[in-house]
Amino acid sequence: MNHSPPSSVWGALFRRRDPWALTVASLWAETPLFKGIPKAKIISLVRNLHPRHYQTGEYIFHVGDQGAGVALMLSGTVAIKSGDTTLATMNRGDFFGEISLVTDERRTADAVCTESCELVFFLRPDLEEWTARAPLHSARLTINLAHVLARRLLHANHLLARHNGD
Secondary structure, three states: OOOOOOOHHHHHHHHOHHHHHHHHHHHHHOOHHHOOOOHHHHHHHHOOOEEEEEOOOOEEEOOOOEOOEEEEEEEEEEEEEEOOEEEEEEOOOOEEOHHHHOOOOEOOOEEEEEEEEEEEEEEHHHHHHHHHHOHHHHHHHHHHHHHHHHHHHHHHHHHHHHHHOO
């Protein structure tokens, strides 16, 4: 049996994702979704996530599309829009679409790439698989997600109250 080391082509192919996984895990670790979750657990999760590149002007999703998961910005800029109104501008380290981790509701806004970007998607099936493998850390993420959603709801309520008070 030949136990020679892998060729440099194959070795380089497999090493390429390790720095990528570390970078993505570091970005996720800085978000409130992964607060209190050890970086090693985030790295193991990240290796199964879904990167995607978008060009300027390309839609990531449209209002009414079926949601599948949350996106993390690795580079570029994305506008979250309702009609002609920009609700938020997303940059490196920001995330959006997290509601679809817990519900089948359709997207409530458009997400359009305003500068060539790279995103990584954490989909609901990824969360379900991670829950089976790491229930304690998945529970922490779920609690963190509840806090994020509650903060966003409180912010929206504040904006509505301020708008209705005018």
